[in-house]
Amino acid sequence: MKNAAIIVAAGSGKRFGSRVSKQFLNLNGSPMFLWSVKAFASIKSFKQIIVVVPSDMVESLSLKHKAGFFCTAGGNERFYSVKNGLALVEDYIDFIAVHDAARPLISKKDILSVLDKAAKTKAAVAVEKVKDTVKLVSAGGGYILKTLDRTILRNVQTPQIFKTELLKRAYSGKISVGTTDDSQLVENLKIKVSAVETKFPNFKITTKQDFELAKKILKS
Ligand SMILES: Nc1ccn([C@@H]2O[C@H](COP(=O)(O)OP(=O)(O)OP(=O)(O)O)[C@@H](O)[C@H]2O)c(=O)n1
Numbered sequence: 001m002k003n004a005a006i007i008v009a010a011g012s013g014k015r016f017g018s019r020v021s022k023q024f025l026n027l028n029g030s031p032m033f034l035w036s037v038k039a040f041a042s043i044k045s046f047k048q049i050i051v052v053v054p055s056d057m058v059e060s061l062s063l064k065h066k067a068g069f070f071c072t073a074g075g076n077e078r079f080y081s082v083k084n085g086l087a088l089v090e091d092y093i094d095f096i097a098v099h100d101a102a103r104p105l106i107s108k109k110d111i112l113s114v115l116d117k118a119a120k121t122k123a124a125v126a127v128e129k130v131k132d133t134v135k136l137v138s139a140g141g142g143y144i145l146k147t148l149d150r151t152i153l154r155n156v157q158t159p160q161i162f163k164t165e166l167l168k169r170a171y172s173g174k175i176s177v178g179t180t181d182d183s184q185l186v187e188n189l190k191i192k193v194s195a196v197e198t199k200f201p202n203f204k205i206t207t208k209q210d211f212e213l214a215k216k217i218l219k220s
């Protein structure tokens with residue numbers, strides 16, 4: 001099996017609010033995005049690693065990390081960035097893993113769990129159980145409408161891993177602006193996507209508090 005990883009790192013980090021986009025901040029000695037590159041590079045079957053970055057960083061990053069991975073420019077929505085990364089995937093690739101550079105804690109074991117499932121079912125995404133009670137709220141968020149059954153809810157993470165043909169087909173059609181992950185596009189093809197629970201911390205670094213927590217976890 002020959003796989004490719006698309007690490008999406010072209011976001012502006014508005015919720016994080018730093019001058020340098022969060023995915024390029026130094027996290028315990030490496031730029032945040034490099035943690036994910038190293039995790040996928042540690043798995044032999046990942047023959048191609050593509051990092052999608054802001055257009056003004058493509059050249060400098062390509063030069064700096066010339067041997068480690070391919071670089072391409074992102075778009076103004078996450079799904080445009082994934083689409084641009086897809087354009088670089090080689091024809092010999094069997095499965096594609098899409099992963100957020102903002103999830104630097106991803107473990108090799110969790111990647112392999114999602115990959116093993118995708119190899120069997122063509123489509124699998126990393127998830128975690130919901131720990132809090134979840135409720136539906138009114139449009140403005142002001143009041144509770146309904147309490148949901150959290151036993152049939154999951155927080156979806158990345159990697160999201162798909163058979164190459166499937167993901168390319170999913171991204172070939174019209175994509176609505178509200179699309180926030182890759183699985184949605186594959187679900188729209190009426191394909192059953194498997195959910196694989198991650199066993200290790202894999203939260204997305206969205207705020208400065210997340211970043212401080214990630215530093216502590218990586219130190220431990
Ligand atoms: N146009 C975009 C938007 C997001 N991403 C990437 O998708 C991942 C998840 O997105 P998120 O955590 O929302 O990052 P940002 O969009 O940068 O954050 P914010 O929404 O706070 O601006 C991140 O690794 C981010 O770099 C991307 O490659 N291209």
Ligand SMILES: C[C@](O)(CO)[C@H](O)COP(=O)(O)O
Nearest residue numbers: 078100156157158180181204
């Ligand atoms: C892909 C994702 O991480 C799955 O939870 C999430 O949808 C990314 O959303 P964001 O708004 O781009 O962070």
